[in-house]
Amino acid sequence: MGRDILRNIQKDFLVEFRSRFALNVSASFAAIVTIAISLTAGGVPFPVPVQSILLWIVIFFSAMNGLSHIFVREEDQATALFLRISVSVDSIFISKFIFNQVFMVIILAVVTPLFLFFLQVQVQHVAYFIFSIMAGGFSIAAATTILAAMVAKAGGKGSLFTIISFPILLPVLWISISSTSAALSTPPPTGGNLLFLLAFSGFISVISFLLFRFVWLDD
């Protein structure tokens, strides 16, 4: 299975970075929204809770533009059957999961510095801030991998993905916003929020892995 996973990851990165569709759309969205917020603010810094809410709104919608693409592309380009007969169903899920995690890290690496720079955000606890962003991003990518597979098998594609993701990701966004606010504030934060995000990611990843074959295989 390890070789199947490696072959599929290699193929997915090759296809994605040759077209760069998902990456370009997500990065462009992140840059445009961040600059638009910055211009609207007119140089006046937002309160800390508003800063963290805005940051996670930008991260959430930037990610939504690209995270579903990994499965939707297979259906849109009619390559899903070729994928299915070439690698095992478990390795499909694991490789797509890893791809989405790497994609999310790239989105975070683009969005976060832009946001900090344009909105003049002062981070009080840098290590906690980085962990909060990474844990929140990991949770979003973990939960959306199986949702992307479900959406790809349905007809709605992109818009449906954002709609069905929102209720599942609401607790993740809530805790990530709270955790980011704590990192931007003076009092030292506690680790409870980060533990929740890691526990959520682990739980949703295992459940997704177990359910994936029922989503992906035709009846």
Next chain:
Amino acid sequence: MNKTEKMNTAPYTITGEGLARKFGRNTLFKDICLSLSTGESLSITGPNGSGKSTLLKILAGLQNPTAGNIGLASNGPIARMEWHAHIGYTGPLVNPYDDLTGWENISFAARRADAATRAVLLLDRFNLDRHRDKKVKHYSSGMKQRLRLILAVLNDPPILMLDEAGTNLDTGGTALLHSYLESVQEEKIIILATNDTQEEKLCREVIRLG
């Protein structure tokens, strides 16, 4: 020698009992029974919409029958999740990645340690060696079909299931396909879904649907 290479030496048997498939109230086919072992071949024929491709997908484990059982064995039953490693399947809906070259698609599908050597021989045999570094989106329909056939036989699977294998092939391509099938007939189970009488004649048994 790796696992995939070892499995090709043992004889295989594919069995189907009482196979039926319905779409809504429409019964596509029913009560189909078959048993094929290594060295045997079967063609599935019938008019358009009679269920040739559906039956082939069921036999390949890619779709469930509405009724009946299907099994694959070689020194004991093989779990259905593993069938893809034993079956070389292709059909009109098996599309290689357009943004990758022919060679990159082959590399993706390659499971055997000696797949690269086999791929070079197959590219030469199917006259696609000059186009291996072109992106698939620049291939003609016939070249895509040749690539599909290479991908199906790349890992030297003990079972070949080809749906409309001769589609879009010119006379030379068809001759290559037929000579390849004849050359491997004794060592594999071959199942073709086809309306081509020449391809039908390559197989020893026939199921007519519809």
